[in-house]
Amino acid sequence: MAETDPRIVVDGIDVHYGAVQALFGVSLTVGAREVVAVLGGNASGKSTTIKSVLGLVRPSRGTITLDGAPVNGQRPDAIIARGVASVPEGRRVFPEMSVYENLLLGAYPRRHEAREIAGDLERVYEAFPRLKERRSQLAGTMSGGEQQMLALARAWLRRPTLVCIDEPSMGLSPRFVDQVYEVLQGWKAQGITILLVEQNARMALELADRAYVLQHGRVAVSGTASDLASDPQVRKAYLGAA
Amino acid sequence: MxxxxxxxxxxxxxxxxxxxxxxxxxxxxxxxxxxxxxxxxxxxxxxxxxxxxxxxxxxxxxxxxxxxxxxxxxxxxxxxxxxxxxxxxxxxxxxxxxxxxxxxxxxxxxxxxxxxxxxxxxxxxxxxxxxxxxxxxxxxxxxxxxxxxxxxxxxxxxxxxxxxxxxxxxxxxxxxxxxxxxxxxxxxxxxxxxxxxxxxxxxxxxxxxxxxxxxxxxxxxxxxxxxxxxxxxxxxxxxxxxxxxxxxxxxxxxxxxxxxxxxxxxxxxxxxxxxxxxxxxxxxxxxxxxxxxxxxxxxGAMPTTSLLASSSSQQSALRAYYLPPWGFLAVGAAFALVPLVVSSTYVLQALIYGFIFALLSASTSLVSGSVGILSIGQAAFFGVGAYAVGVFARPYGLPADATLAIAIGLTALVAVVAAIPLLKLTGHTAALGTLAIGQIGFLVFLNWVSVTRGPMGILNIPHPVLELLGGLRFATTEQKYWLVLGFAAVALVIAERYVSSPIGRVWRAIREDRLAALAAGLPVRRYILLAFAVSGALAGLAGGLFAYVQQVVSPESFTVETSILVLTMAVLGGLGNLTGAALAGFALAILPEFLRGFAEWRMIVYGLLLLVALRVRPQGLLGAR
The missing domain is CATH 1.10.3470 (ABC transporter involved in vitamin B12 uptake, BtuC)
Known part of the structure; x- marks a missing residue:
């Protein structure tokens, strides 16, 4: 991580939902071209962390910097405009729009580059023949796994340098989980920086360079993915080892 | 063809x-x-x-x-x-x-x-x-x-x-x-x-x-x-x-x-x-x-959760201030002394309208607040009560006990029937349903000429006579003041007892989460209909008293403006809080008496009041219940 400046620095943020506090002084960094996973159980604050980075919730304390500039309190569109894409929790494709329109909306921030978008659409269709087949079908009528592929492809059409991904394996069959991670491995190979929130620690640690484990809104453990994968406590709590 | x-x-x-x-x-x-x-x-x-x-x-x-x-x-x-x-x-x-x-x-x-x-x-x-x-x-x-x-x-x-x-x-x-x-x-x-x-x-x-x-x-x-x-x-x-x-x-x-x-x-x-x-x-x-x-x-329009809840976060606990049921009798007794010191019929008349609107505002607060079905049609129920008295008092010569009982019963019935289409609805859609009910009510008053005499209205309604009190006649303003005050205080006691009882608790449960109420085995429909019956009875009584005080009943008293006005009162008082509703109803009804000469600005003032209240104190003056 030392050779370049970090892309994301989260420094001691607190987040409140009304009277409930979800994060307590969470700090993390994501370096350039790095894949960082945030792990943890239900209600540990993983999703809140990624939502804070995307500007969907506003920390009450602490700072978040993106490429050296503070982004606290900025709207999501301002953050997305800086080369960020998001794959939201639960896929969140637009159910009453066609697959084609969903993909196109991924490219919304660079909507004036018509020719590039057309070329990138072709590349997506090549990589995901399923989506090509179904391009005029309503997204809401596809299976969960297909919707997840669509959400990934939609984020890729942003041509981001950094992607925030919230629980990409949630509710998917093992076959689709493998497919999702194949896609993410490809992105990693392309040099895209990834901040990944995941409950499926085994898959996430295979992909990630480093990881943070959240518990009750605090960072409990952090380290390289291989260290965490062999940490007895993490193995016991999150990897199902005896 | x-x-x-x-x-x-x-x-x-x-x-x-x-x-x-x-x-x-x-x-x-x-x-x-x-x-x-x-x-x-x-x-x-x-x-x-x-x-x-x-x-x-x-x-x-x-x-x-x-x-x-x-x-x-x-x-x-x-x-x-x-x-x-x-x-x-x-x-x-x-x-x-x-x-x-x-x-x-x-x-x-x-x-x-x-x-x-x-x-x-x-x-x-x-x-x-x-x-x-x-x-x-x-x-x-x-x-x-x-x-x-x-x-x-x-x-x-x-x-x-x-x-x-x-x-x-x-x-x-x-x-x-x-x-x-x-x-x-x-x-x-x-x-x-x-x-x-x-x-x-x-x-x-x-x-x-x-x-x-x-x-x-x-x-x-x-x-x-x-x-x-x-x-x-x-x-x-x-x-x-x-x-x-x-x-x-x-x-x-x-x-x-x-x-x-x-x-x-x-x-x-x-x-x-x-x-x-x-x-x-x-x-x-x-x-x-x-x-x-x-x-x-x-x-759908909105989750079936509380109208008062917000989407953003948990609610912090809000305090509601309200009178116990007997409190309305105490306040009523205090007001009963007013004619002994104030002889101006003008002031007494204003106070009478204050009592009537307190009642009407409470009736709106009951359905809109306690049950969570925002009523923008309450004027229709008010009107049914008024026309019941108008129709039965003169041609049939019935005493006030009978006409008011008819006004209460008939309006409760009309309210229950009107509520049937609203049973499946929540939120905004239900509110627009009540608006349609209000409009239908107004159009019936206006066009059912054989009964309501249409735009002319029913004139010369006789002074109320209570047969149960040995034919007691209420002819002067003081006498009518006491009549209206007595009925309003007793009706509010009964309504507050409903709201404070286990029935009221079920109403609030339905408002907070209808699905959960159904899942808990509560007969939701029956409770909603009961709420409309009680609310209708209150509005009907208010209408009946209004007819006796005005001595004239005509459609323009029951327009959607009246409905919006009483809803404003209920919101300002704190939805579901009958004390607040009665207070706001009373205050807003006598307010224009002090703003005479600005009559045409009245609705603008009410609209601004509502806007400001929503910004500053959405839970109402005395707090929603």
Missing amino acids: ELFLSQILNGLAIGQVYALIALGFSLVFGVANIINFAQGALFMLGAFIAYSAIAWFGLPLVPAAAVSVVIVAILGLLLERIALRPLIGAPYVAPFLSTLAISTIIDQSAEIVWSPESQPFPASISSTTFFIGNAYITVTDLVIFGFGAAATVALTLFVSFTWTGRALRATAQDASAAAQLGIRTDVMRQIAFGLAGALGALSGILVALYFQSVFPQMGIPFGLKGFAAALLGGLASIPGAVVGGLLLGIGETLASAYVGDSYRDAIAFTLLLLMLLVRPNGLLGGGRLDALGGAGAAA
Whole structure:
């Protein structure tokens, strides 16, 4: 991580939902071209962390910097405009729009580059023949796994340098989980920086360079993915080892 | 047969206009998840601004229409900015009431600027008639249909094939996901409101051309019809709004041709209620999306959770201040002493109206607050009570005990029957259902001449006589003061006992989470009907007393303005808090007595009060319960 400046620095943020506090002084960094996973159980604050980075919730304390500039309190569109894409929790494709329109909306921030978008659409269709087949079908009528592929492809059409991904394996069959991670491995190979929130620690640690484990809104453990994968406590709590 | 076909062609033209109003509702509902009550006011302004551009500045029709569309579109943007943006994250009920307040202010301002009278629209299209086979159609109809259809097609192309249009639809389907793609959802909201304003203005001008007249009160009935059309089509769907508008247009044109023109609106609103009863999801808006777990926006008006809850976060505990049931007797006893020191009939008269509105406001607070079905039709129940006394007191010569009992019983019954179509509904949709009930009530009072004597009203209602008290007669103002005070205090004690009892707890449970209440095995329907019965009884009593005090009953006392006024009172007092409702009702009813000379500003003041209250203290003065 030392050779370049970090892309994301989260420094001691607190987040409140009304009277409930979800994060307590969470700090993390994501370096350039790095894949960082945030792990943890239900209600540990993983999703809140990624939502804070995307500007969907506003920390009450602490700072978040993106490429050296503070982004606290900025709207999501301002953050997305800086080369960020998001794959939201639960896929969140637009159910009453066609697959084609969903993909196109991924490219919304660079909507004036018509020719590039057309070329990138072709590349997506090549990589995901399923989506090509179904391009005029309503997204809401596809299976969960297909919707997840669509959400990934939609984020890729942003041509981001950094992607925030919230629980990409949630509710998917093992076959689709493998497919999702194949896609993410490809992105990693392309040099895209990834901040990944995941409950499926085994898959996430295979992909990630480093990881943070959240518990009750605090960072409990952090380290390289291989260290965490062999940490007895993490193995016991999150990897199902005896 | 020729008449039938001609009516259908005619209905298509006006239906196309309803479709445009409906599209305004659908756009805003889809993108902002708000039913914009002020859509009718924008519609009316569209017609009047075009009217002024022609009549005052001598512009030809087309430029006048263009000016009007632009101005009203800007007003739509302002509406979002002033009345709605500050309320993001506020209780669910707040944005709706906010548009209601704005609409009241706009309507009343229009009456001040353009006078309350109906005025002929100064432009027309040739009245040449065409024959299609034996059916006829006028050029006006054709032009209206053409313009309406062109606007619909343009809108459809816009949302289907432009980046902004796609972003609008994306925001409507999933605002949070749209934001994560870099779409500025706040700008999309503004665009939706601006478009709704433009559509409203255009439809207002077309209606002015169709009926050749404009009047400041046109906003509410046409707004309500546009909403009916939108609902018919499933509320968030563009083709649905068009189909809904056309069906409504044809339906009411046929009704006015075969049943009578005075029933045109009554039939349209009855259709709306029937629709709510049979297919609350609309003709085209089935449950398909719910089954797939998608499209929060298309599924319904609002979650079935509390109107008072907010989407943003947990509620912090709010304190409510209220009297125990016997407290109303204590306050009543204190007020009973007033005539001993105050002899001015003017003051006593004002206090009497204060008591009546305290009762009416409490009746509104009971359904709107405790059960969570926002009532914008309470004036209809008030009116039923008043007409019951009006009809039975003079021709039948019944004593006040009997007439008031009839007023209470009959109104409770009417309220229960009126509540049946609302049983499946929550949130905004239920509120618009009550608005339709209020409108139907008013139209019945106005048009059922054989019973209500129509616009003339029932005059010379005799002084009340209580047979149970040995034929005691209440003729002077002091005597009537005591009569009204006594009935109001006792009725409020009973109502407060309901609200504080286990029954009241069930009502609040239904309000907070209807699904949970059902899952807990509570007979939800029965409890809702009971709430309407109690509320109706209170409103009926208020109406009966009102008839005896006024000695005249006429329809203009029971317009939607009255309904909005009493709802304002209930909100200001704190929804579900009868003490607050009674206090606010009393205070707001005697307030205009101090503002004499500003009578026409009254509704504007109320609207502003409501707006300020929503911003500063949405839980009401004494706190919602």
